[in-house]
Amino acid sequence: MPASHDVVVIGGGGAGLRAAIAIAETDPRLNVAIISKVYPMRSHTVSAEGGAAAVAGADDSLDEHTYDTVSGGDWLCDQDAVEAFVQEAPRELLRLEHWGCPWSRQADGRIAVRAFGGMKKMRTWFAADKTGFHLLHTLFQTALSYRDIVRYDEWFVSTLLVDDGKVRGVVAIELASGRVETITANAVVMSTGGCGRVYPFTTNASIKTGDGMALAYRAGAPLKDMEFVQYHPTGLPFTGILITEAARAEGGRLLNKDGYRYLQDYDLGKPEPVPVARSMELGPRDRLSQAFVHELDKGRTTPTPHGPVVHLDLRHLGAELIDSKLPFVRELCLKYQNLDPVTELIPVRPVVHYMMGGIHTDIHGATGLDGLYAAGEVACVSINGANRLGSNSLPELLVFGARAGRAAAEYAAATAGTGPGAAVVAQARDEQRRLERLVAHHAEGRERIADIRTAMQDTMESGAGIYRDRESLAKAAETLLHLRERYGRAAVGDHSRTFNTDLIALLELGCMLDVSTSIVHSALSRGESRGAHQRTDFPARDDERYLAHSLIHHEPDGTGRVEYLPVTITRWAPGERVYGRQ
Amino acid sequence: MPENDRITLRVARYRPEQEMEPTWQSYEVPLRKEWTVLDGLNHVKDHLDGTLSYRWSCRMGICGSCGMTVNGEPQLTCSAFLTDFAPGPVRVEPLANFPVVRDLVVEIDDFMNKLTEVKPWIIRAEDKPLDEGEFPQTPEEMDAYKQYSMCINCMLCYAACPVYALDPDFVGPAAIALAQRYNLDSRDEGSADRRDVLSSAAGVWACTLVGECTTACPKGVDPAGAIQRYKLTAATRSLKDLLWPWGQR
Numbered sequence: 001m002p003a004s005h006d007v008v009v010i011g012g013g014g015a016g017l018r019a020a021i022a023i024a025e026t027d028p029r030l031n032v033a034i035i036s037k038v039y040p041m042r043s044h045t046v047s048a049e050g051g052a053a054a055v056a057g058a059d060d061s062l063d064e065h066t067y068d069t070v071s072g073g074d075w076l077c078d079q080d081a082v083e084a085f086v087q088e089a090p091r092e093l094l095r096l097e098h099w100g101c102p103w104s105r106q107a108d109g110r111i112a113v114r115a116f117g118g119m120k121k122m123r124t125w126f127a128a129d130k131t132g133f134h135l136l137h138t139l140f141q142t143a144l145s146y147r148d149i150v151r152y153d154e155w156f157v158s159t160l161l162v163d164d165g166k167v168r169g170v171v172a173i174e175l176a177s178g179r180v181e182t183i184t185a186n187a188v189v190m191s192t193g194g195c196g197r198v199y200p201f202t203t204n205a206s207i208k209t210g211d212g213m214a215l216a217y218r219a220g221a222p223l224k225d226m227e228f229v230q231y232h233p234t235g236l237p238f239t240g241i242l243i244t245e246a247a248r249a250e251g252g253r254l255l256n257k258d259g260y261r262y263l264q265d266y267d268l269g270k271p272e273p274v275p276v277a278r279s280m281e282l283g284p285r286d287r288l289s290q291a292f293v294h295e296l297d298k299g300r301t302t303p304t305p306h307g308p309v310v311h312l313d314l315r316h317l318g319a320e321l322i323d324s325k326l327p328f329v330r331e332l333c334l335k336y337q338n339l340d341p342v343t344e345l346i347p348v349r350p351v352v353h354y355m356m357g358g359i360h361t362d363i364h365g366a367t368g369l370d371g372l373y374a375a376g377e378v379a380c381v382s383i384n385g386a387n388r389l390g391s392n393s394l395p396e397l398l399v400f401g402a403r404a405g406r407a408a409a410e411y412a413a414a415t416a417g418t419g420p421g422a423a424v425v426a427q428a429r430d431e432q433r434r435l436e437r438l439v440a441h442h443a444e445g446r447e448r449i450a451d452i453r454t455a456m457q458d459t460m461e462s463g464a465g466i467y468r469d470r471e472s473l474a475k476a477a478e479t480l481l482h483l484r485e486r487y488g489r490a491a492v493g494d495h496s497r498t499f500n501t502d503l504i505a506l507l508e509l510g511c512m513l514d515v516s517t518s519i520v521h522s523a524l525s526r527g528e529s530r531g532a533h534q535r536t537d538f539p540a541r542d543d544e545r546y547l548a549h550s551l552i553h554h555e556p557d558g559t560g561r562v563e564y565l566p567v568t569i570t571r572w573a574p575g576e577r578v579y580g581r582q
Numbered sequence: 583m584p585e586n587d588r589i590t591l592r593v594a595r596y597r598p599e600q601e602m603e604p605t606w607q608s609y610e611v612p613l614r615k616e617w618t619v620l621d622g623l624n625h626v627k628d629h630l631d632g633t634l635s636y637r638w639s640c641r642m643g644i645c646g647s648c649g650m651t652v653n654g655e656p657q658l659t660c661s662a663f664l665t666d667f668a669p670g671p672v673r674v675e676p677l678a679n680f681p682v683v684r685d686l687v688v689e690i691d692d693f694m695n696k697l698t699e700v701k702p703w704i705i706r707a708e709d710k711p712l713d714e715g716e717f718p719q720t721p722e723e724m725d726a727y728k729q730y731s732m733c734i735n736c737m738l739c740y741a742a743c744p745v746y747a748l749d750p751d752f753v754g755p756a757a758i759a760l761a762q763r764y765n766l767d768s769r770d771e772g773s774a775d776r777r778d779v780l781s782s783a784a785g786v787w788a789c790t791l792v793g794e795c796t797t798a799c800p801k802g803v804d805p806a807g808a809i810q811r812y813k814l815t816a817a818t819r820s821l822k823d824l825l826w827p828w829g830q831r
Contacts, residue, residue: 038637039694041735042645097716100704100767102724102731109718133644134731141702141760153694176683205639238616241642306616332642335661336616450628494633496599499684502632 002182002420002428005150006030006412007405008170009189010157010212012040014132014394015376015401016191017139018092022405023189024146027413033150034143035157035172035183037207037504041140044193044205045397048132049244049328051124052394054089056113060121062086069392070572072118072284073356073385074531074541076225076549079570081363081381085392085399092398093125101138102127104325114325115249116391118284118579120277124391129244129328135394152183156504157211159431160188160219160372163423167219167371171431175504178497180435182428184420186412187371189404190216190359191397194377197508198516199352200457201307203235203242212378214511216359217518221367222551224380224565226515227523227533228356230388231466233288235351237306239336243329243348245390248281250325253313254288255345256300262310266291269580279580286387286532287579289350293466302347309347318342350466354393356384356532357522360551360565365404371411375404382549386531442506445491449505452486453512459483460516464523469537473524480517484558487513518560522550525562543574589613589664590671591622593634596682604682607631608671613664619672620648620659623686636686643800646736650686651675656741656798677741690737696753697735699779700761705772723768730763730808732801739795739805751784755795755805758786762808765815777816786812 007023009016012034023032034040055065065086070077097103097111104112104126116124127134143149154175161169161184169184192212196204217223233254234243248254251274256262261271261280268287269279276282292310295301301308314322314329319342322330326341333341358380365373365381376397383396463476487509494502528542529535548564555561588610596604609630611622620641626634638648641660648659653673664672680688710717739755746752761780765773780786789809796806 038639038645038647039690039735042637042639042647044640044645046645046734047640047642091712094712094716098704098710098712098769100764100769102728103716105719105721105724107721109720109723111716130644130732133734137731137733137735141697142704144698145701145703147698176689205645206641207639239641328644335643448628449632492632494635496597496633496684498598499635499687501627501635505632 002184004184005033006185006416007032007187007189007408008183008185009034009191010170011043011190011192011378012036012151013043013191013193013376013397014045014136014139015397016189017143018398018401019189019191019375019405019408020149021143021146022402023409024149026406026409030409030412031148031150033152033183035152035155035170037154037156037211039153040151041137043136044208045132045136047203047205047242048135048394049129049242050246050249051114051116051126051131051391052093052135053116053119053124053389053391054093054395055086055123056090056111056125057122060123064120065123067572068119069383069389070385071575071577072389073387074577075547075574076382076385076530076567078382078568079572080568082383083570084363085383085396088399089395092395092402096135096138096398099138099142102134104128114246115275115277115282116389117245117248117282118278118389119391124249126246129246129326131394156507157215158435158507160215161420161424161427162219162369163421163427165370167369168420168424171428173435175499178500180432184424186415186418187373187408189365189408190372190374190378191376191401192378194355195512195515196352196355198457198512198519199460200454201235201240201461202352203232203240204352209508209512210515211508211511212374213358214514216367216369216372216374217514217554219369219372220554221369221372222360222553223518224357224360224549224551225382225522226357226518226552227526227550228386228531229352229464229519230285230354230356230532231289231350232285232353233292233350234312234348236332236337237304237309237347237349240351241332241336242351242353243312243332243346244326247312247314247326247329249275250321251275251317252281254281255311255313256295257302258300262295262300263288263291266294267580283579284387284389289466290534292350304347307349309349311345312348313345314341315343315345354388356380356382356386356388363403364407365400366407373404373408375400386533439492439495439503442490442492443495445489447486447489447491449490449502449509452483452490453509456480456483456513456516460519464520467534467536468523469535470524473520476520477517477524480513480520484513514558517558518552521560522552522562526550547574587613589622589668591626592671592673593626593686594675595634595685597684613668615665617664618660619652619662619664619674622664622672623659623674635684644734646734649677649736649738649741651678651741656738658736658738658800661800677737679741679743679747680737692750693735693737693740693754693757696757697760700753700757701772701776702760702764704764704767704770705775707771717769719768726768727763727766730759730766730803733759733763733803734801736800738798738800742794742798744792744794745788745790749784749788752788753779753785755809758812759803759805759808762812780812781816786816
């Protein structure tokens, strides 16, 4: 007898937990389960540092947050989605406050806000520089009060079950026992986060292998805007650990090897002693990461054993401010870089951080497949367009986690009583057999999983990095095809059922190969430069042809078919992105 | 240090389908100044032996996945540097006081259940409507609980706790600290709901104040302080109950 729930949420990070609570609140009769490959409080939301944007002050307005987001996204955002997002974000952050989130406060006890990149007004709520950690633990602990939410902790979903175009559940592996189980549901919410690990140098945790994107893609849901990969300008060399943008919002400066604030050379404004909104170090991430590449080309970066770097200077901020507003930055620098930012410069370089693209959803989180919803980084609504603004992703996973949860609850309630048909049962049996065959087949493999993974990551960096062109992308596509062949010969030396992380690594690599292929094909198809997608062979934005989202559909041979969907414009006609000047 | 310096990891292996007892296996890995014990394990997993199982994720000391016993001490392996153990060998074992699932992976369901028992969420007689805005909380009010909110659930404190080693019913350092995190939050009214669990024989009174939990904590949470403080609260409470049994506060 397969386990059965009304709604199954895959992924227990911020979006998944918010969705699960929304489902329980919308219809307490619904039976909700969260399936996560890690304990929910280990999810990567935990690593978010700087903050969460939502209009708070009397000097701010929803329209200004919308405009910042739309222009930051180089006009690829769907403006109806952004408007809904900015409108609902303040209540979501307030709800977190009522649930106990320790938001940093002003002296009078009210919520404090800070500046952030690309944002004209101070509207980023923060919990020092561990905002994601506090947000995740608040959500997880609050979710524990909903005693009826069932949890499958450390279960890996291997496939979605689809019958007649409708998602009806999953097959999943319990890590502890190796047991393969069918878990049916009337609705599934995908909230597995991003895929930074397809690149070699990333802020992302080891678990960010794009599983949810690949599962939905294979099941027939198109992925949207996959060519837009965000490089964060300030990662620590070697580890790729993120130094939050909040460090620059609090006044940190980026210096090249001559101690020069080089951003002034890239149409980002003039250097001022104090931070200026939408200017210099508070410019958008795409532009700052691109500026780094130009500095590198000009020979103005500093070589290190772990690649060229520029420096982030926080010294003038002083120990008191750093300890109260940026304690994690200091902790991370001391631990992983063996330096104290109070007295020393921090070496940084651009690092893959976030996926603007993801499973195509509408404003309610509905995907191209009936019964499948998605929210958070795994999804593409799109509020982020061609470049996400820092501190928009945490409110996004709350707003759209809640929306997807509510929509999934309504769908599940409306379709209640329609149990899985014979086709679903047969599919589940096929998947069980496929997994058994997979284990037997790869037991004979000769290729190391890590070798294929490293080759894939290097291919993505060289072919689909900050700057790409037809040649680099075509070569990457070819290499990926070759890597898929090698994947067929990958070795799983671990033949036990108990906590077999070798097998999970194989399944994750399979997901990453699908996701990286979709990124490369989407990037090949878009013959323009916009936001984080910079084609040196098409250096200009082309609104005539590409004011549109790419939608990539999975083809049986592993390639993808790309089509385009117009961007929704409500009130903000496409214009020039202006930073650092009026 | 020279380019080809190496260090030996002596790793506890346990494969329940193959062996009755844990065994030791040694791996030689590069000794690099940036490498943590976790980097060493990843080198083993990727290049030497794919069958070694352990948990890890963020590699920046915040997700709480990679706690293990390193040279006898509970540590986050992503924050323990190989050079600090040179010339080695470095002994890597699963966290103590938990059942071992496989190799370096332990079962933490006991903690997950206890966490729920202490009700780590805001409890209020009446919810405040969102339209009324935030609960103001001064920086001082925040300081009352902030430290306890920093717990990453990494389980190092349970592995270090001699009481938990002997009495698996002990609610334990992290769960008590998290209960206090809410008890001391000015927004919360749920301390009475947490009292039974915290004041029970398996609650704060089981603690003998060794303080190993606070020493082991990688995030400065001070669970021992949380426990001590609750003992005082509970003692005052029982005294009041004794003096005013009809329920005056």
